Amino acid sequence: MREPLAEFDWKPPTRVVCGRGCVARLGELVAAEGCGRVLVVTDPGLTAAGHPRRAVESLERAGIAVVLFDAVDENPTTADVEAVRERSAAEQVDGFVAVGGGSCIDAAKGADFLVTNGGEMADYRGRVGLERPLLPLFAVPTTAGTGSEVQSFALIASEATHEKMACGDPSAAPRIALLDAELCASMPPEITATSGLDALTHAVETAVTRARNERSTPYSHAAFRLAARAFPRVLADGDDLDAREDMLVAAALAGVAIEASMLGAAHALANPLTRALDVPHGLAVGLLSPHVVRFNATEPATRSRYAELGRLLPGAGGDTDDAVEALVGFLEECLTTSGLPTALSAWSLDDDAVGPLAAEAATQWTADFNPRTVTAADLAALYRAALDPRRS
Ligand SMILES: [Fe+2]
Known part of the structure; x- marks a missing residue:
């Protein structure tokens, strides 16, 4: 069936x-x-x-x-x-x-x-x-x-x-x-990094949302496959026009996927950070994305969809657990390679501020499309995990 x-x-x-x-x-x-x-x-x-x-x-x-x-x-x-x-x-x-x-x-x-x-x-x-x-x-x-x-x-x-x-x-x-x-080609390194993290997160979130369907998934996968290869290259050499072109096409394909599938918890969590702390949008979603993948991957259907993305990475294995780990590891590596802060502790954000931000994140439209139901308490836990990833 x-x-x-x-x-x-x-x-x-x-x-x-x-x-x-x-x-x-x-x-x-x-x-x-x-x-x-x-x-x-x-x-x-x-x-x-x-x-x-x-x-x-x-x-x-x-x-x-x-x-x-x-x-x-x-x-x-x-x-x-x-x-x-x-x-x-x-x-x-x-x-x-x-x-x-x-x-x-x-x-x-x-x-x-x-x-x-x-x-x-x-x-x-x-x-x-x-x-x-x-x-x-x-x-x-x-x-x-x-x-x-x-x-x-x-x-x-x-x-x-x-x-x-x-x-x-x-x-x-x-x-x-x-x-x-x-x-x-003239895009400054920081914009290259933040916009690339945004495109990658779009590919990952659109592949698993509640609204994703048979027409959005191929766009999500094509965007991820292109961006996964091109993002490290544009970070290393902004004049690499082949990689720049791949990223442009990846961003547009992921944009087409969003039209059908909307986005998920990484975007719901990012908006309050941009509003309250001026965290650039792409960096905010890039910081939260590995944590959201781990959170969502506890559900078997979503886990197998993440594994499909993981298998698109060069050298990734076919086993579901290995492929999901490869995806999380890749997203973390992208953040590290980008040279941007890798934890929310880089901003003046303490534990007391997490509750109100999580309450705001819970009201974001995109939270409704996350494949696993997210409560304000879940969102607070995700912020805390991103505050200091070594503790999670
Ligand atoms: Fe975005």
């Missing part, structure tokens, strides 16, 4: 164009979608690196008028989105081009909701239905992490509470994503 298949409804919304130098095709692709005046949304660091200039040149060669907005912050807030909305409304653009990491893509995505359908960002929490169509959004990621370039959700922090709101609609995924590894 086989397990009944989960129902699904699938029309991939984003065309993905991948290749070295493919940002040169941006103008032609945007023009073909009928846009004539676009807002390029990026950040000041990327402007200094010259990436938006390559995008703007391609757009202008195709006869598209370009307005530049290059003031997006690292973790976009409702105020950032409002600034993008104001500019796009004032300039009467008919499309958005986001050049940057998940922050730039999410800021453009959020502004698209507001400029076309009005209201404020909090009105779009969860998966909403829109009254009016969005403007086309084109995404050119310069980091390999969030997968926002293929997703229908934007993560926007409330300016007042710093709470991260997931705002989405099935039509909000970018129309086209261009994956050009040349734009990743």
Whole structure:
């Protein structure tokens, strides 16, 4: 007897164009979608690196008028989105081009909701239905992490509470994503590490969630296989364009998996750490991921799904216990190799702070999708394990 298949409804919304130098095709692709005046949304660091200039040149060669907005912050807030909305409304653009990491893509995505359908960002929490169509959004990621370039959700922090709101609609995924590894070569080592840990954690969490299904699992596995080989290489040599390209593709594949399967406890635990202590998102999920795998692996079905991932690692054995250990060991090694802090004790977090953070983690949407039910007490135990992993 086989397990009944989960129902699904699938029309991939984003065309993905991948290749070295493919940002040169941006103008032609945007023009073909009928846009004539676009807002390029990026950040000041990327402007200094010259990436938006390559995008703007391609757009202008195709006869598209370009307005530049290059003031997006690292973790976009409702105020950032409002600034993008104001500019796009004032300039009467008919499309958005986001050049940057998940922050730039999410800021453009959020502004698209507001400029076309009005209201404020909090009105779009969860998966909403829109009254009016969005403007086309084109995404050119310069980091390999969030997968926002293929997703229908934007993560926007409330300016007042710093709470991260997931705002989405099935039509909000970018129309086209261009994956050009040349734009990743200048990524600083710390961003390479944190974004890579995020992509890896997406692959691992999407492979086991309650919502995972027959269409998401192959994406999770393909993302994990690529990232497992490429992540150590991009850490060792940021100019390795083959490895950069593998990470870009891995992040996008994991992003596709998230659309179907959502995420799990590592993401639920990470959000309060980012809000309260400014722990970068990718580092937070990377720190917690080995502990969450050990916690979830006590359930036999989840254990065998983790073992499937473990067997994708070079040299890993076929035995379930060995494969799960290989997976945990690999995730720990990635964290160590990244050169980032490997324990939460690196932040001013003591035992007293754990309870309130765990209570907050229990309210996160992603906690509901974790394969093993997690209570606030479980989440507190996971924080404590990550405070000083030598004790666990
Ligand atoms: Fe993430």
